[in-house]
Every structure is written in structure tokens, then in C-alpha cells.
Amino acid sequence: MAKLETGSKFKIILSNNIIDGISDGPIKSDAILVEDSKIVGLGNRDEIKPPIGADAEIYDFSDSTVMPGMVDAHTHHNGFGDGRLGDELVKLPDEMLVLNSARNARKSLFSGVTTIRENGPKNKTMLELRKSILRGDQIGPRMMLCGRPISIIGGHMSYFGSQVTGEVQSRAMVRQLVKEGSDYIKITATGGSTITSDPLRPAFNLNELKAITEEAHKFNKLTAAHCTSTAGIKLSVEANVDMIIHSVFKDPNGENRFDNKIAELMVDKGVYINPTLHVFRSQIWAMQKNMIDKPENKQDILALDKAKKEFDIRVEDLNKLIDLGAKVITGSDSSWGDYQLGNTVYEVECLELAGLSRSKSLKSVTKESAVSIGVDESVGTLAKGKDADILVLGKNPYDHLDNLWKVRDVFLRGSIVDRGSTDSLSRIRQIPPRN
Numbered sequence: 001m002a003k004l005e006t007g008s009k010f011k012i013i014l015s016n017n018i019i020d021g022i023s024d025g026p027i028k029s030d031a032i033l034v035e036d037s038k039i040v041g042l043g044n045r046d047e048i049k050p051p052i053g054a055d056a057e058i059y060d061f062s063d064s065t066v067m068p069g070m071v072d073a074h075t076h077h078n079g080f081g082d083g084r085l086g087d088e089l090v091k092l093p094d095e096m097l098v099l100n101s102a103r104n105a106r107k108s109l110f111s112g113v114t115t116i117r118e119n120g121p122k123n124k125t126m127l128e129l130r131k132s133i134l135r136g137d138q139i140g141p142r143m144m145l146c147g148r149p150i151s152i153i154g155g156h157m158s159y160f161g162s163q164v165t166g167e168v169q170s171r172a173m174v175r176q177l178v179k180e181g182s183d184y185i186k187i188t189a190t191g192g193s194t195i196t197s198d199p200l201r202p203a204f205n206l207n208e209l210k211a212i213t214e215e216a217h218k219f220n221k222l223t224a225a226h227c228t229s230t231a232g233i234k235l236s237v238e239a240n241v242d243m244i245i246h247s248v249f250k251d252p253n254g255e256n257r258f259d260n261k262i263a264e265l266m267v268d269k270g271v272y273i274n275p276t277l278h279v280f281r282s283q284i285w286a287m288q289k290n291m292i293d294k295p296e297n298k299q300d301i302l303a304l305d306k307a308k309k310e311f312d313i314r315v316e317d318l319n320k321l322i323d324l325g326a327k328v329i330t331g332s333d334s335s336w337g338d339y340q341l342g343n344t345v346y347e348v349e350c351l352e353l354a355g356l357s358r359s360k361s362l363k364s365v366t367k368e369s370a371v372s373i374g375v376d377e378s379v380g381t382l383a384k385g386k387d388a389d390i391l392v393l394g395k396n397p398y399d400h401l402d403n404l405w406k407v408r409d410v411f412l413r414g415s416i417v418d419r420g421s422t423d424s425l426s427r428i429r430q431i432p433p434r435n
């Protein structure tokens, strides 16, 4: 055998319960061989050995579950998850937003999320944070960045710094974002919570959306569109957007009406759907927590009731999409609204509530989310040649999704993440209201 190249470090990770993200349940292999940042072998622990002449560190997680690090396809690292609007958040100086983003990046990673796709930061805050992480000055998950979302004038998230009009400016903005190092293009195809926008109306015209997707695809960049109304979904699907975010079926008057034809078109075109259910549920949780120590108030009760009914409709609509065969992935939308980073598991839980099987729910936050954001060549599954982004859990998530909270260790690119005190995750987790 040829003499070993110097410098390689080997690790052997042992577990009697390895979930590779590909099979529907634990696989037969019980050992993973890692060389530096990569998985170089999977198999039986009697056979898995480093090359002759090399040592390997042994990590014995025999009694634990080992699975791919989670991939969260939708984050907002600038946010606090304390209920404040984006319009308020954006008033903070970039320096403060970068610091908060760095804190959020640690929270994601400590919770077992080893890859994120960022959906809406201000200016270059996340592009700069990623540089700092890649230099090794900060720790955080692997990041796929949009730079900034592209919006119309006054449109949703226009305050983040990229508003355009017409095809020429739309194309120019894609080129600008690509130049700055963006990995994909986020579009706000309808209004949203942004005060000057209307969530029930389309933002861009079809020709503008087409200009954005064509230009992005030319550079081999994926696209994703925020859509909180049916008209916005329709235009985005016609413009060949790769992922529909929120996917809310609402008429311009605010009425909920699921559109089977558009849903079928989404399925036929293979568009990914990022439902973001928990960001809505977390609003309900916040309302409930607010009501606990307050005297009963009719208005609060009515608002809560309305929000619960809305949530049920979102769940029903997603269930219909799942029945049609839609490709549904986990993207938490944290820290937006009341939903804080580090709590991705709650979105997985909501997708299961809407009808995904346990296996599909787990894949929605590993393999499928990795495919949907174009990083499946390196992450999302445990297989030879992949990056060693590995989550070690004290209990099996196939028994209960809640076991995704039982984090024992997180490996990022083959190295164990220093998560500080072991109770750090209990401080990150948002606890639901008791009633």
C-alpha cells in the first residue's frame, strides 16, 4: 500500500442506529469513517478501519442515534424572534444586526442545524458574517445566502436594500447580487408584513419575474419567491421560480380558497414548497402567553380564535398539496416574528402535523431540503464522499420527532462543535404555552 499522505486525520463514529437520510429508517451499517471533513466509509464496525499506518479517534455513540446535520432552507439571522416587525428591525444599525446574526448562527448550529439558507438580511450583513465564519473567527452553520431579497419599490422587505422596477433593473439586481457572492435569488413576489406592502396582491409583474428567474438560471442560481396570495403563486410558477415560500392560497379580498389547478401545476413543474407553518403557530403561542396573566379580554379571545382558524386552514391546504405529491421541505422562517433561530424542529413537527410521514418529515429537514437548495452533493445525507455534518441524538427521532431536541453532539465538516454548557439547547428552545 502506498505511503499515507501526511496530515489526514481519521475518526470512526460508532452507532447502532444510523439514519443516513436516504433509507426509510436506520441502516445496517454501524460505523462511519471520517477523513478530515469528509465521510470516506460506512459499514460494519469490524470492517471500518483507517488506512494502514494511520490512527483514528473513536467516537462511541453506540447507544445514540446518528443522522445527517439538519438543513434549514429558510432563516432570518438578523432577527430577534421577539415579535418585532421587519420595519422595526431594519432601523437597527448594520453592526448590531451582524452581532445578532452571529449569535443566531451559533444557536442554529448548537441545535443541530449544520446548513442554512438565509432568506432576508439587511445590506451585506450576512455576506460579511459568512466571511468571518469562513475565516474561523466565528462559528456557525454552512450558509447559502441571497445577499438581499429583490423587491419592488415599497414591497415586502424592500427596506433590506434591493428594490427594483422593470426588467432591466431586475436583471441588473440579479447581476449585482451574484457579484456580491449570493448563492441564490430570493424574490418577494407578493407583499407581506412590510407596512407599505399588500400581502394579498402580487408585487412584480410576470415580465419582471421572468427576467429575474432567467437571469438567475443563466448563472446557475436557484430562485425562491415569497408568496402570500394565490395570484403571486400563479405568477411565480409561470415565471419558473424554483421554490414557493409560504404558499398561501388567498384571494385579493383575504378569503382562503385553495386552487387545485395551480397546486397541480406546482406539482407538475416540480416546484419546491416551503410552507413556514410554525412561524404562524409561534404567533399564536405568543398571543396565548400574553393572555395568561391578563384579565379576560373579548378582543384578545376573538383574535386568538381567528389565528387558530387560519392556522388550521394552512395545515389543511398543505395536506392537499402533500396528497397531490408536492415536494415539501423544512425552512423555519426563524428568527422572523416570534419564531427564534435554534427551533427548526417545530417546523418539522408542523409538516408532520400536515400529513408528511415520519420518514418524509425527517427527510424534509435533511436530504430533501439539501436538494431543494442545491447543496445535496455535499450535505443532507450520510454517504461516502459527503461532508461529515453529523447530528448525534440521545434518542431516536423515528420514535418521536421531539427526540430531535435530544442533541448529544454536532459535527460540522468532521469536527465536533464546542456547544459550551450542555444545557445551552434548553436555553435556546422556545417552550409552548401550557393551555
Ligand SMILES: [Zn+2]
Residues within 6 Å of the ligand: 074, 075, 076, 119, 120, 333, 336
Ligand atoms: Zn421569511
